[in-house]
């Protein structure tokens with residue numbers, strides 16, 4: 001469906017949700033003129049997407065990922081690190097950024113994905129966008145700026161592959177102002193699910209959450225890090241699915257005191273009470289807690305032969321969303337998320353380079369009963 005403009009796609013998606021929607025209803029939902037809707041419908045008929053009144057369509061699921069686009073550099077120390085001197089390392093580079101990683105995982109799984117972010121006017125930004133486009137993602141809404149370079153993240157890992165220090169140079173994301181949402185709105189309104197990460201400025205997140213009221217897409221959010229989790233409002237109403245790790249969950253709940261820390265299950269329940277409809281709180285190799293309308297559960301991780309844990313959380317999100325898009329309840333979907341996370345830890349890249357539906361299916365036997 002890539003010969004459709006963003007507004008045409010949005011009209012098409014609204015018709016798919018309600019085949020008998022009036023032109024005025026569609027115009028109101030998208031904030032455009034009724035005559036524009038009429039023109040789009042004519043084009044959609046011409047292009048063979050709809051069949052006149054009672055417009056019958058093939059079902060399609062579309063996911064939009066908005067947030068970080070980053071170059072990751074990982075340095076594996078060959079011996080115990082010694083501070084204030086030079087240490088020999090094995091270096092490895094890959095594309096990263098939470099939203100970009102989620103988008104790459106999903107497009108490798110065959111999902112119709114659109115990626116929205118901001119990159120610098122530099123070779124890193126251009127090759128990052130080209131890489132996702134070559135995999136089949138829609139990157140038409142990525143912004144390029146001359147004001148800042150493409151974001152970078154450096155991770156220094158000890159000989160056991162545990163993170164010692166992460167450094168994030170990401171000021172570029174502060175430029176992603178709420179005004180961009182107006183530009184992207186027709187594109188967003190047409191999605192089945194929108195995923196955002198907390199690399200976005202607080203004002204942009206707030207604007208999206210308030211504008212989302214009444215829109216038909218569902219919203220999934222990842223907190224990214226403890227400091228960035230503070231960019232979410234206290235009232236989480238409007239978030240359909242929240243992904244966060246144990247530290248970030250406690251940070252969001254304002255719990256700094258180590259003795260008062262909530263357990264993952266309690267934290268997931270507290271975040272649901274704060275307004276998020278469903279919540280997944282991850283805890284690395286120790287698994288994850290899930291809070292939904294039907295209750296609370298703690299689930300085991302899938303045992304891993306980890307070489308680099310960078311991107312595990314993002315793969316957890318992508319694997320879960322992959323199954324949610326095909327109709328699975330979150331609790332079941334998250335088990336596939338945990339498998340994809342484990343597969344990702346077994347590769348040096350932030351997204352497993354061999355990922356495909358077949359690769360994921362071949363690993364299903366590893367999910368604990």
Ligand SMILES: Nc1ncnc2c1ncn2[C@@H]1O[C@H](COP(=O)(O)OP(=O)(O)OP(=O)(O)O)[C@@H](O)[C@H]1O
Pocket residue numbers: 244245246282283284285286287288300301302303304306309310311312313314316337338339341342345
């Ligand atoms: N060493 C591991 N062994 C097995 N599973 C793991 C391991 N590390 C992570 N996972 C899986 O990945 C999920 C997410 O991991 P984690 O809690 O570390 O997320 P995160 O902090 O968001 O990660 P990151 O920021 O590195 O992407 C866990 O719930 C678990 O299922």
Ligand SMILES: O=c1[nH]cc([C@@H]2O[C@H](CO)[C@@H](O)[C@H]2O)c(=O)[nH]1
Pocket residue numbers: 068070071072095096097098099101153168170199224225228310311312313314350
């Ligand atoms: O502040 C941030 N730190 C790290 C990341 C990304 O997290 C990924 C791992 O989960 C990694 O690819 C890094 O770029 C980000 O997007 N924002």
